[in-house]
Structures are given as structure tokens and as C-alpha cells.
Amino acid sequence: MNPLKPVKVSIKDIKTETNDVKTYVLSLKDSFKALPGQFNMLGYPGVGEAPISYSSLVRNGYFEHTIKAVGRVTRFLDGLKIKDEIVLRGPYGRGWPMNKARGKDILLIAGGVGLAPIRPVIQIILEKRDLFDDVSLIYGARNEKNMLFIDEFDKWRKGISLYLTVDEVANLPVFSTGKRRSKGGWKHSVGLVTYLLDKVKIKPDKTFVFVCGPEIMMRFICRGLLMTGIASSRIYVSLERRMKCGIAHCGHCQHSGLFVCKDGPVFSYRDVRGLPDGLL
Ligand SMILES: Cc1cc2nc3c(=O)[nH]c(=O)nc-3n(C[C@H](O)[C@H](O)[C@H](O)COP(=O)(O)OP(=O)(O)OC[C@H]3O[C@@H](n4cnc5c(N)ncnc54)[C@H](O)[C@@H]3O)c2cc1C
Structure with missing residues (x-):
């Protein structure tokens, strides 16, 4: 081929x-x-x-x-x-480390369209629920209308704890808090996904975290996760870079010796943290 x-x-x-x-x-x-x-x-x-x-x-x-x-x-x-x-x-490319996460807790964190690459992980977990321990999903979007796969959330809740948040309610941006509001019928959190880290019980030695979303969100989430005591080698991020060939020939997505298309797009945070040209 x-x-x-x-x-x-x-x-x-x-x-x-x-x-x-x-x-x-x-x-x-x-x-x-x-x-x-x-x-x-x-x-x-x-x-x-x-x-x-x-x-x-x-x-x-x-x-x-x-x-x-x-x-x-x-x-x-x-x-x-x-x-x-x-x-x-x-x-x-390389996908999420599903095998490493067997028997462990998994925390999934997604922002906006970043939920798309996380959805097959959710599907595998629901199909083989016994293979994993506690699983949670933190998902944030600009507002409820921007949330993907909303009609699947009830099904997901049968095996996964869902924590949802939006940046704005009824088109009014809400800066800060992370508190529950009932405005506009939205019954979940308002504020950045980082606020929801406090709601999930993270066992640093037992949890793997998979993160996908806008780069700025991933940067702050990863820093917040480190503060919970979890090692950078247990945090995985899916990176987006402009790419052409997809097989590490053209070099469009190359950074510090890493090809995002072939070595990634999923990397452990340990491997990309603090690289000189700012991979994350
Ligand atoms: C591994 C990988 C997986 C992806 N998965 C998805 C997915 O499941 N769903 C999805 O909607 N998008 C995904 N994307 C992003 C998607 O590839 C880009 O949105 C797309 O390439 C834009 O192409 P375009 O020709 O429509 O836009 P262009 O006309 O090329 O650009 C439009 C705007 O998007 C920016 N842009 C384009 N490509 C990228 C990129 N790769 N990273 C950052 N900024 C970019 C440009 O700078 C410009 O501002 C993924 C990207 C990568 C690298």
C-alpha cells in the first residue's frame, strides 16, 4: 500500500x-x-x-x-x-495510550471540537467498561449550542461521570467563578474547564489524563494537573500542527526533532513540556 x-x-x-x-x-x-x-x-x-x-x-x-x-x-x-x-x-499517527490506562482511572478533558478525538475513547470505555476503573469527562465549550454530541451525553453518563461547563450563558460572557447558574436553563458550570479540576477526585498514582482542545486551554490544564500531584508522564495531549504529508516526510509539522504527524499527534506531556519552540 x-x-x-x-x-x-x-x-x-x-x-x-x-x-x-x-x-x-x-x-x-x-x-x-x-x-x-x-x-x-x-x-x-x-x-x-x-x-x-x-x-x-x-x-x-x-x-x-x-x-x-x-x-x-x-x-x-x-x-x-x-x-x-x-x-x-x-x-x-499515534493514538491515546488505551493499553496503559487499563485497570486505571481515566480523566478525559476536552474543549470545543477537541471532544471529537476523545469520543472514540469514550466509545471503547463504554464497550469494555470492566477494563477501566473510574472514568470522568470534563468538557467545556463556548456555550451550550457549541457543544458536540450533546444527544449522547445521557448514554455516556451510564459509565462515565460528566462535568460540563460553558464560557457564556444566553450569549452573556461570564468571566470567572465556575459556580452553577440556572440562567438560560443551563444547569451545569459556567467558567473555564480548569475550574472543574477541583470537582474530580484525582488519584495521582492511579489516573491517566487525556486532554484535547485549544492549545491555551491544554497549557493551563496541564499546569493545573501537575499541581494535583499527577506526573507529566501520565498526562497525554493531542496536538494540532499544520501538516502536509502525514508520514514525517515533508517536515511541515516538525518541532525540536518531533514530528507531530508521526510521533504524535498524541504525546505525553512529559515529552512536549517546555520544548524550546513552545509545543505546549
Ligand atoms: C492531527 C490533527 C487532527 C485534527 N482533527 C480535527 C478534527 O477532528 N476536527 C476538526 O474540525 N479539525 C481537526 N484538526 C484541525 C484541522 O486539520 C484544521 O482545522 C484544518 O486543517 C484547516 O484546514 P482548512 O483548509 O479548512 O483551513 P485553512 O484555510 O488552511 O486555515 C484556516 C485557519 O485555521 C488555521 N489552521 C489550519 N490548520 C491548522 C492546524 N493544523 N493547526 C492550527 N491551526 C490551523 C489557519 O492558520 C487559519 O487561521 C486537526 C488537526 C490535526 C493536526
Whole structure:
């Protein structure tokens, strides 16, 4: 197989998550495996490609990608319909360390569209609930309308403790607090995800943490986590960098000897903390 050769795939279904995020259901005939946290290069001939994480497990050849329309490629994909064909290559990269986390507590922390690469982790945990101990998810978004997969939360709650927060309620930004408010019907927290760290019981020697979201959020979360006593080697982050080839040939995503596409996108915080060019 040529890892740079894209395959055609038709869109089986599209689900609108928010005003600028959609989930695409795709399928491939040939059997293949993809690990939670890995990504595909997704694109359209003549338009370009973008790295997009798997937002679901692969089951019977079916899998999902959840994409926020931000620029040239992703806006083009946003305009496609069911049965349209796109091209993809992958899966690429290193995923979340699910094996290491067996028998341990897992704390998942996501911001905005960063919940997409965490969702297959949640699906595995729910499928094989006995393999893991306490599992919690802290998820924050700008407001309730910007939250992904909201209709799955009740199902997730059957195996996972959910802690939700928004930056603003009824379009009014609320700076600070992290206190519960009932404004606009929102019954969960208001404030940054970092405030919710206090609500979760973290056992430093037993917990693995997987974090994905805007870089500024990950930076503060990782610092906050260190203060709980958890080692940087137990904290994993999924990094976003501009990439072209996806297989560590072109060097677009290279930093301090690390290729985000091949050595990552999931890294332990220990490995990327304080690198000179600011990986995190
Ligand atoms: C490993 C990996 C997994 C990703 N998974 C997802 C996912 O599951 N869902 C999703 O919606 N997005 C994901 N992204 C981000 C997605 O790749 C970018 O949004 C996309 O490449 C933008 O391409 P574009 O042509 O639409 O935008 P462009 O026209 O290229 O750029 C639009 C804006 O986005 C910025 N930008 C573009 N690419 C990146 C990047 N890689 N990192 C930071 N800023 C960027 C540009 O600087 C510009 O401001 C992932 C990125 C990586 C590296």
C-alpha cells in the first residue's frame, strides 16, 4: 500500500452538530483498523487536504469524522451532501495510550471540537467498561449550542461521570467563578474547564489524563494537573500542527526533532513540556 495514495470514499450520512461543525459517516470496503486518537488526511481533488481525527471507532468498515468549518478545505467539505465522494488517506499517527490506562482511572478533558478525538475513547470505555476503573469527562465549550454530541451525553453518563461547563450563558460572557447558574436553563458550570479540576477526585498514582482542545486551554490544564500531584508522564495531549504529508516526510509539522504527524499527534506531556519552540 502506498501511504500517500488517497482512496475515494462516499459520504453515507451527515449529522449537524453545531452551526459550523458536522459529523460525516464514511465507510470503506477493505477491512482496516484505526486507534482512538489517530487521524486521516481528508480532502477533495483540486481543493486540498486537512488532517482530521477519527471521531468514532471503526465498526464493520464504518467510521466518523467530525469537522469544524474554518478555512479552505473544511468549508468545502462543509458544503458536501450525502453520497458525495471525498478522498482520504490514513490512518496516521499515534493514538491515546488505551493499553496503559487499563485497570486505571481515566480523566478525559476536552474543549470545543477537541471532544471529537476523545469520543472514540469514550466509545471503547463504554464497550469494555470492566477494563477501566473510574472514568470522568470534563468538557467545556463556548456555550451550550457549541457543544458536540450533546444527544449522547445521557448514554455516556451510564459509565462515565460528566462535568460540563460553558464560557457564556444566553450569549452573556461570564468571566470567572465556575459556580452553577440556572440562567438560560443551563444547569451545569459556567467558567473555564480548569475550574472543574477541583470537582474530580484525582488519584495521582492511579489516573491517566487525556486532554484535547485549544492549545491555551491544554497549557493551563496541564499546569493545573501537575499541581494535583499527577506526573507529566501520565498526562497525554493531542496536538494540532499544520501538516502536509502525514508520514514525517515533508517536515511541515516538525518541532525540536518531533514530528507531530508521526510521533504524535498524541504525546505525553512529559515529552512536549517546555520544548524550546513552545509545543505546549
Ligand atoms: C492531527 C490533527 C487532527 C485534527 N482533527 C480535527 C478534527 O477532528 N476536527 C476538526 O474540525 N479539525 C481537526 N484538526 C484541525 C484541522 O486539520 C484544521 O482545522 C484544518 O486543517 C484547516 O484546514 P482548512 O483548509 O479548512 O483551513 P485553512 O484555510 O488552511 O486555515 C484556516 C485557519 O485555521 C488555521 N489552521 C489550519 N490548520 C491548522 C492546524 N493544523 N493547526 C492550527 N491551526 C490551523 C489557519 O492558520 C487559519 O487561521 C486537526 C488537526 C490535526 C493536526
